[in-house]
Amino acid sequence: MELTLDGDVVRAGYEARERFYDSRGYGKVRNGDIDLAPVEAAHLLYRGDIESIDGMDFRAFLGSAAVSEVDFAVYKDLRDRGFYLTPAREGWVDDAAGTDFVVYPRGKGPWDNEVAYRIRVVGERDTVDAADLGACVLAVVDEESEVTYLDTDRRDVAGTSDAVVPATEGELLAERVVCWEPPAELYEQAFYGQRLDDDGAIQLSLVEAAYLAREGLLSVDGGAEAVVERGREVEGDRFDRRLAVYAALRASGVAPKTGFKFGADFRTYAEVESAENLGHSELLVRVLPAGHQFEPRDLALDVRLAHGVRKTMVFALTADGGDGSGHSGDSDGDDIEWVAVERLTP
Amino acid sequence: MELTLDGDVVRAGYEARERFYDSRGYGKVRNGDIDLAPVEAAHLLYRGDIESIDGMDFRAFLGSAAVSEVDFAVYKDLRDRGFYLTPAREGWVDDAAGTDFVVYPRGKGPWDNEVAYRIRVVGERDTVDAADLGACVLAVVDEESEVTYLDTDRRDVAGTSDAVVPATEGELLAERVVCWEPPAELYEQAFYGQRLDDDGAIQLSLVEAAYLAREGLLSVDGGAEAVVERGREVEGDRFDRRLAVYAALRASGVAPKTGFKFGADFRTYAEVESAENLGHSELLVRVLPAGHQFEPRDLALDVRLAHGVRKTMVFALTADGGDGSGHSGDSDGDDIEWVAVERLTP
Missing domain, CATH: 3.40.1170.20 (tRNA intron endonuclease, N-terminal domain)
Structure with missing residues (x-):
């Protein structure tokens, strides 16, 4: 032949x-x-x-x-798994842009009209633009030619954690705010802050305090701006990004708490009824500027960890080049894109 | 009073x-x-x-x-856990340098002569010098005042994975080397590379190939330097650091494989008898220059992930400012410091 x-x-x-x-x-x-x-x-x-x-x-x-060896590794791996697939060239498949292979459901082929996965091939040493994630599966080929599949999806975040809290007063310390006589709802229903002791004061993180102060629910010397200023002093621009994402999560009915133990910005609870009876947190959220470029290794790390603790990794991409004022307009979350990334075994 | x-x-x-x-x-x-x-x-x-x-x-x-709120959070947490402890001031405790609290075993106190932990307190937003790790427990206070304890320890790496392999030939492709007719020992006993198919060619990563070529076990056009050059083209200086650590691991009787799926440089097998019967890999290794400064969040992420997959996180700190030639002297591993970091519940 x-x-x-x-x-x-x-x-x-x-x-x-x-x-x-x-x-x-x-x-x-x-x-x-x-x-x-x-x-x-x-x-x-x-x-x-x-x-x-x-x-x-x-x-x-x-x-x-x-x-390309990298393309070949992915093509072979998908064939080994029993799929038919077509290289995504212009004229060969619909919507070829941003895709390397179109994979058909098992038992189907290019003569059918169904797509199982749109695959983008990435070498371990390439970078991946955050803006390009969503509606594709990354097939990352590591230096030993093993393939890791990461499903990426643009999505909304929603929940029913929307307890109403009365306003209260706080005192700004170095990197937190203490409410010495808080209403019980603050922690118990709405899950703001942590108890400083068993039945009294609540300590808020700077991002929690800045959010509550902007919402008119927390009085503090110097107002919300004093808290935001402190946040910027200790975190730089990252504080504004995190505050915008925090506010968007709260506006969506999701209660964010620190994700530090998981190396993330936040873990989130979609259905808080009380702090005593929290249930499992569903998401790990990492806040990034929209122009971020991922190292595939960092993606693999985040997604693997989230999987191991039965959570979904979500990247919150904040609009770049804001004026840093972070005022009201920032809090509606319209300018935040949510990208969930999960391991996939095709 | x-x-x-x-x-x-x-x-x-x-x-x-x-x-x-x-x-x-x-x-x-x-x-x-x-x-x-x-x-x-x-x-x-x-x-x-x-x-x-x-x-x-x-x-x-x-x-x-x-x-300091941060010191107070740690002091209170350790008292809550039933420990007596002493602030590590000059004249108050021995070897106060680099330590914030000396913690005594439960039931013991400053009048006894025993130390359970030497604690260094770190805020989530502080950086931690890699060079300062070892022989101390980091108590990281996150923005919500929760404390995460990370035990750090300088250690050696050792194993019995030291199968002898005959020399072979390889072909340098873009980012890997293929041995088209390798000796069976290469993969099966010594666990170099991956099979390209079920009973023939082996593909080596650039770091594996560079190591084997320097050891005189792999012939490739242009010799070891051609492989190292390629590695530097695609990874920069990081390639030399990774190669030095790879060589040191092999010299210690440990078989390193890619740690990509865990977001690390290598996972390691201390007792490889055959590739078919590998057992569990014990360590995840991340290669860093000795002058690296950690964000506590990145440490938490690495250590949490390693714990979740029943491995120990080890940071391999390579001497800074090498001439990049990476020649023989670099391979003995004498200039690499190994720091294991594990979660601790005091």
């Missing part, structure tokens, strides 16, 4: 179409023949279904510039 | 000594009276054992510059 590399396409005839496309979903039909992407041709060489392309065997072809 | 703040010491008399030092381990005896550190005095105020210091009640004293 004669196959020819023509630019970035391997051309093959009618017999190849029958054997490879019709029965096993390789390639793209063109005038009754088929075109194969180099990664598909490499897989056929690897399997011994074809012997050479322009005189190159598998070893020579994989070593050539025609095919 | 009269107590007076005198600089950074609270002075108290004989009665206070009897009540607080003799029976409960607060303070430092001085001429039959006692001196209390402000954090100790704050705790006595908090408990209601004393009412005021220079007219300040607990609230006023905690709000003053005399006592």
